[in-house]
Amino acid sequence: MTFKQFRNKPFIKFITNKYVVILAIFIVWMLFFDENSYLTHREFxxxxxxxxxEKEYYNTQINHDKELINKLENKEELEKFAREEYHMKKENEDIYIIEYDTLEKK
Structure with a gap:
């Protein structure tokens, strides 16, 4: 097959058309090199x-905190929370904090 015969094939004529070449270059440029490329959009x-x-996580945390605030409006619940979380105590009362060793001994 000679070069002229190869060049006269319809597929080769289509591929070597200047508009197709320009369109292919444009598509490659837009997909990979442009500021608004496909890769950039994928990262975004x-x-x-x-x-x-993260927004969903923080919304659930906000709801949890709102429930806790509503719960702490009760004086008994507030006292229980202060004792458990901040180790507060009443007058003439002693608090003992017991910590368990969680490390395995070898």
Whole structure:
């Protein structure tokens, strides 16, 4: 097969068309090299997913804290919370904190 016969094939004519070449270069540029490339958009999408998951986590924490605040409006619950979390005590009362050794002995 000679070069002229090879060049006259419809597929080769299509590929070597100047508009197709320019379009292919444009597509490659937009996918990989441009500021708004596909790769950049993929990174932004991952970051958006990460931020949405953080948002969900913090919303659940906010709801948990709101429940705790509502619960602490009761004086008995507030006293219980202060004793458990901050080791507070009443007058003439002693508190003993017992810590367990959680490390395995070899």
């Amino acid at each position: 999408d991952k970051e958006i997913d990460k931020l949405n998951s």
